[in-house]
Amino acid sequence: MKILVLSNLYPPDVIGGYELCCRQAADALRQRGHDVRVLTTAPRSPSPAEPQVRRTLRLTDVWSHYSFQKSAPITAHLTQSESHRVNAYNVHALLGELEEFQPDVVYVHMLIGIGGLALMACLHHLQVPWVWQLGDDVPVKLCQIAGRLNPTLAREFSRQLHGHFIPVSQQLLDAIETSGATLNGVVEVIPNWIVGPEPPPHADYFRGKHLRIAAAASIIDRQTDKGIDLAVEAAALLRDRGYDHFSLDIFGQVHDPYFPSLILNYGLNDRVTLKGSLPQDDLIAHYSEYDLFLFPTRPGEPFGVAPLEAAARGCVPLISQTCGIAEWLVHTIDCLKAPRTAAAFARTVSAVLDGSIDLEPIGRRASAVARREFHIDTIIPRIEDHLRRASRQSRAGAGTPEEAYRLALLAEKLSRVLIHESLCA
């Protein structure tokens, strides 16, 4: 099959796990003999050219909270419109790629920042089949104006966009549908995955000596709310209860001075360390050195690959009991779960420190399950099946690229005029 992968970012330019998964899926499909081309944005920092990666889209950066908060309301609205709804330049780039590559199917990933709604509308207009990998509530975000779901956009999204959706968890699917954006077509929940060869078995678990705990997030700040503050507070509670044979290493890029201050304020410098950001492969390899992986993320977390990667290395994940990954791992069988509070996490860790929870069998099972059921080799045939089924879709009644581009230009201008009139008139 000729597969065009569409993503806002592509490694080495990444924000989180979504883009990494995109690359892993593209590589896996290529290894299975498909002709895969990636259409993404110009990188935000220099990166080496790759023959199968076209970086011709333009990114509208809406992830800089600082500049977004400081901008005037009209600028913020115009930026969001270009990022979420329509960017005619990107529609033109997509049309060019469709014309040149002639894909059988488009494998869609994250669309925020590139005028996602218009790109999907373009595919719809040309009747190009697509499969949308949903690692986040992207349809809901695309239909939002100023942070609130626009019912008209959501209704039209549900009415017009018909295709294959692959949400990574049932909780994500529920969240999207309860928000009002109904997914119309074939919907199958398929989990995220891990990659790489089988690692050596985890040796020398905690046995009353020193418990090595890890936590990780791509970006450590309060906006993304991965619960790193809860991990630090749990460490403080444990120390206050007299436990001193543990250490907590936190990996990730710290964007928020709140976290170093928190560690200082609790006086935890001797046992909590901010280790900074590591390349993905190095980070995964490091998990073998830890016994427990804390993941006290927010309840709305769509999946959370990091605990799965830790599990594959035999590092037992201790996760919030209602995040996305919690519906894939079983409590006390191959992970530990706790309510999302520092006290609850501290309680579970203290049970490990007291010896009432034995990590070794949980870690062994977690590693086996992760490798057996969540390896990309297991997952990719299911995605491939969706791509194949989608590619057989009839293209009868398709519009022309000229029409699609003209409509995109019209929508872009109309959107700008409406924003100007509503805010400046």
Added chain:
Amino acid sequence: MSDLAFYNVGCGEAKGMRRLVVLARRGVRRILRPIFLRQVELFQSLCNRLDAAERRDAEHRHELDHLTRRQDHLGDQMQHTMAFGWDYVALVRRVAVLEDRLEALAAQPQSGHAPLSNLRAHGPHLIQNNTRHADANH
């Protein structure tokens, strides 16, 4: 209990020239007494209503505290129930995979078991296939 007999103010015993003023006040008080008494009744009624409203307010606060505690408790219970539900989902997915694997193993010829790697195509998510039909206009 509030002393609402405001008209007695300044009518106490006095000496010297002030006695005359007090006598005058007492005279006026005698003349206006029915009006003052009615006014006291009105004040008393307002006081009663205010006391009742304060009592109700206190009761409502108490009920609200109780409901808040109950809401928090229910929220916690719901979180636990949801957590149990997702754990159940994970468990069922795992059982589904095991059943598939068992069936595949049982279907193998007597000569030997299939290596586990041959059975990898079975995912942990068979029960989640959620297919919908498109709108009639598609």
